[in-house]
Amino acid sequence: xxxxxxxxxxxxxxxxxxxxxxxxxxxxxxxxxxxxxxxxxxxxxxxxxxxxxxxxxxxxxxxxxxxxxxxxxxxxxxxxxxxxxxxxxxxxxxxxxxxxxxxxxxxxxxxxxxxxxxxxxxxxxxxxxxxxxxxxxxxxxxxxxxxxxxxxxxxxxxxxxxxxxxxxxxxxxxxxxxxxxxxxxxxxxxxxxxxxxxxxxxxxxxxxxxx
Numbered sequence: 659x660x661x662x663x664x665x666x667x668x669x670x671x672x673x674x675x676x677x678x679x680x681x682x683x684x685x686x687x688x689x690x691x692x693x694x695x696x697x698x699x700x701x702x703x704x705x706x707x708x709x710x711x712x713x714x715x716x717x718x719x720x721x722x723x724x725x726x727x728x729x730x731x732x733x734x735x736x737x738x739x740x741x742x743x744x745x746x747x748x749x750x751x752x753x754x755x756x757x758x759x760x761x762x763x764x765x766x767x768x769x770x771x772x773x774x775x776x777x778x779x780x781x782x783x784x785x786x787x788x789x790x791x792x793x794x795x796x797x798x799x800x801x802x803x804x805x806x807x808x809x810x811x812x813x814x815x816x817x818x819x820x821x822x823x824x825x826x827x828x829x830x831x832x833x834x835x836x837x838x839x840x841x842x843x844x845x846x847x848x849x850x851x852x853x854x855x856x857x858x859x860x861x862x863x864x865x866x867x868x869x
Contacts, residue, residue, distance in 0.1 A: 661755050662748035663767045665777030671696045674703065674736035679734050682710050693740050694775060695770050701768060701775050703739035713738045722812055729766065729780050745770045754850070782788055793827030793845040801851065802866040803858065806831070806842035810863070815842065822854045 672681055672693045681693055686705050693859050695703035712734065746767045759767055759781065769777035789795060806815060819826060825847035833840050847852075851867060858865045 659787070660748070660754040660789075661746055661750045661769055661777075661779055664752060664783055665748065665779045666783060667777045669694050669768070669775060669778050671775075672705070672735055673697065674734065674739065675847065676735045676833045678710055678733040678738065679714065681705060681706075685710070691780075692766055693735070694778060695735055696775065697773065701743060701745070701770065703736070704743050704766070704768065705735050705739040706765070709738055709740070710749060723823060725852055743768060747771065748776055753785070756784050759784070791828060792830070796827055796847070797807050797847070797849070798843060798869075799844075799846045799848055799851040801844040801846065801855070801858075802863040802868070803842040803844065804866070805839055812842075815844075815863075819844070819846070819854065822851075822857070824848045824851065849865070 660662070670684065670688050670690055670863075672684060672695055674695055674697055676693075677749075684693060691708075692704055694701065698814040700835075732847055740792055742766050744758060744762045746758055746769055748769050748771050755767055759765070759779075765841075766778055766780040768775050769779055803815065806812070815827075817827070823837045827847055829842065829844045829867060831840060831842050853864050855867055
């Protein structure tokens with residue numbers, strides 16, 4: 659899974675000279691949380707809805723309404739944008755993009771290819787991908803197999819599932835934080851996994867079942 663296949667290619671941008679009040683209107687119009695700031699073809703910054711909100715003078719200020727409006731009318735994006743923009747390549751894996759965003763604490767990564775902005779990967783995009791990969795929202799059954807990697811090969815687990823002719827939506831391992839126990843989560847395309855669960859338990863597996 660690569661960024662190029664999942665990124666948003668219709669990137670909404672603005673200029674460093676764009677007025678803050680106009681940038682706020684653009685965010686509202688497009689129903690987005692951030693604008694990529696471009697000076698011609700060059701990426702020079704990124705500005706978020708929260709940042710624009712933070713720099714807007716508070717109604718509680720001692721300034722008059724006229725002074726507030728005057729400040730807003732003059733303030734430009736270049737005065738409030740984040741200039742140190744964290745980016746990724748279209749050839750980066752989704753896992754790498756998620757790690758970069760997490761390490762740097764950012765909600766979006768402009769995607770840059772040979773110095774040109776070709777897309778953007780947002781936190782929402784990553785959550786949507788995670789939902790897809792995990793099979794969340796699809797009708798079926800979720801199995802939580804405890805300590806699945808202790809003396810019990812993964813091949814055996816998949817073989818048991820195949821014996822019951824049940825399709826696997828997703829399968830991934832998790833390490834339970836407090837116990838450090840390594841478990842397996844399997845989402846299956848079936849309404850009734852009772853026979854499968856009984857088979858697992860008969861073979862010594864500890865299995866929890868949920869929808």
